Amino acid sequence: MSMQNIRAFMPRQDLIAFLVLAVVIFIAMPLAMDIFRLNLVGKYLTYAFVAVGLVLCWGYGGILSLGQGVFFGLGGYCMAMFLKLESSTPEATAIQSTPGIPDFMDWNQITEIPWFWEPFHSLPLALIAVLIVPTIFAYIIGVAMFKRRVGGVYFAIITQAVASILTILIIGQQGYTGGVNGITDLRTLLGWDIRSDSAKYVLYFVNGILLFACLLFAQYVRKSKLGRILLAMREREDRVRFTGYDVSNFKIFVFCLGAAFSAIGGAMFTLQVGFMSPSFVGIVPSIEMVIFCAVGGRMSIIGAVYGTLVVNWAKTSFSESFPELWLFAMGALFIGVVMAFPSGLAGLYRNHVGPFIEKSYKRLRLSYENYRKPDNLVTSD
Amino acid sequence: MNAQTAANNEDFVLSVEGLTVSFDGFKAVNDLSFYVEENEIRVIIGPNGAGKTTVLDLICGKTQATEGSIKFRGKELTKMSEHAIVHAGIGRKFQNPSIYEDLTVFENLEISFPRGHSVFGALVFKRDAEVIAAVEEVAETIFLSEDLNKTAGLLSHGQKQWLEIGMLLIQKPDLLMLDEPVAGMSVAERKQTAELLNRITKGRSVVVIEHDMQFVEDIAHRVTVMHQGKVLSEGSMERVKNDPKVIEVYLGH
């Protein structure tokens, strides 16, 4: 890449935003917090994968998915299945009527591991599944919807339906999925105890690095012609179509990309929190994820990360005192943001903080230059 | 005339035959036939609701025909997808300026540059010298050289119309279809647009829908008058103007 290409990919403003976020995630948070709090932030950041995907999908492409929990959950479940099989050794499960299978299967009178669990004995296969299963699922939904030109509100409702169907399926098929409790009691990854403090530190950083990988890819997409086509499509779909683009393929691509990001987040959630359950798949968590994105600013990939952190921090503090009010607060927040700050935190920053910083920076430089030229002091008045 | 032309319709750039579209029983276009020759500028006129825009919709694949055939250089279009029709060489301008207001003029033209139309192609698309040269050349043609970095939403109405024409030009279509390109333009802009059209129509065929009679006289080689989904009259402007059927429809309203 030439210098010019790099500048086109990462203009100065964006570079600063990336660097500041890197400092926050990799230096400030780990220094300021104990491991319990840091692990909590790590958990929040797994939702940021979803929010970043939504910026591309919804902010850029105009495709509002209210079912991103599906992909987060599928990624998380793929990871959890591997971890569960690893911790269900015959020794560890000796008290079961069928030792060597996950505990919830035993409770549900299942006596052997179902076929679709078999690949999850292998970590490489499980990792591939984390990425591939949700993406293929998104691809199927995308082809079925976008090739038929289903969009807008109809698409949003269908993603809601998918989210609730999958939740019902997971809860109903208890013997294969762990039911409403999910897949719990996950302990080791290839013998490495993921519940220890040191593992939590490592996983926090792995999570941060993966998030930055996704952010950089999102930035690449945003700055490529594909990013501009998404914007064009959102505004004038017909013009794009009659310019010779197969619009549906672009929608399918960005929807699959959002799904893949979400899946990585889901897998990292499972690793850091130690379980996965249907409560991260359904309608409510899916809508929450859209709110993270909206609060951060749906056109800003970096904003989406801050939006996720802020809303989750608020949720944790708020629901400790008034758990039953949280859903209402969330709804009010969403409506408030959409009505008053359609560009979210990123918009506030761009319109108020950014110019202020720029001005202070200029003033600082000016006074510095004046200071360097002593004769100015005499002639200035 | 139709019998004679139908025999060798391979010579036409565009041949529309027996075209009919029915919206819940209402035939917006009804058994319509017309033929456009190489390098011809054809203007379609007719009262509001005559079905002019619908004809363009049918040709570019936006609307599916109920009956009839549309052949472009001998290739049947009625079963092709919209993007395939574009790649076959047909460009279409919409009645209302249809541009990407959030993007710059440069970016608007660049998206229309005929390269990198697949998902992967768009991801790896490079703004190289060829693209820049093509964009600058077209910008000059459409009087927007000075505005390349301007957000398209800030252009005047007339400039937006030109931009959309430019977005078609950069694709180098063989058949250009323009739906009311001077609607809402000032007199000066209309003149400039007529001059623009006369310049850009060299080496390609053009179908224009227009109401402005002065403008039609300025550009048309031949005129097709539509009324209630059918061809009412066809021929030179002179002939059409003096056709009693046309006079009746226009004055009768």
Ligand SMILES: Nc1ncnc2c1ncn2[C@@H]1O[C@H](COP(=O)(O)OP(=O)(O)O)[C@@H](O)[C@H]1O
């Ligand atoms: N998609 C559609 N569904 C139903 N009716 C339509 C549709 N498109 C056009 N029409 C009708 O067809 C007629 C012709 O419309 P149009 O082609 O836009 O006329 P013109 O461009 O000549 O003014 C109008 O009566 C219009 O209401």
Ligand SMILES: [Mg+2]
């Ligand atoms: Mg019309």
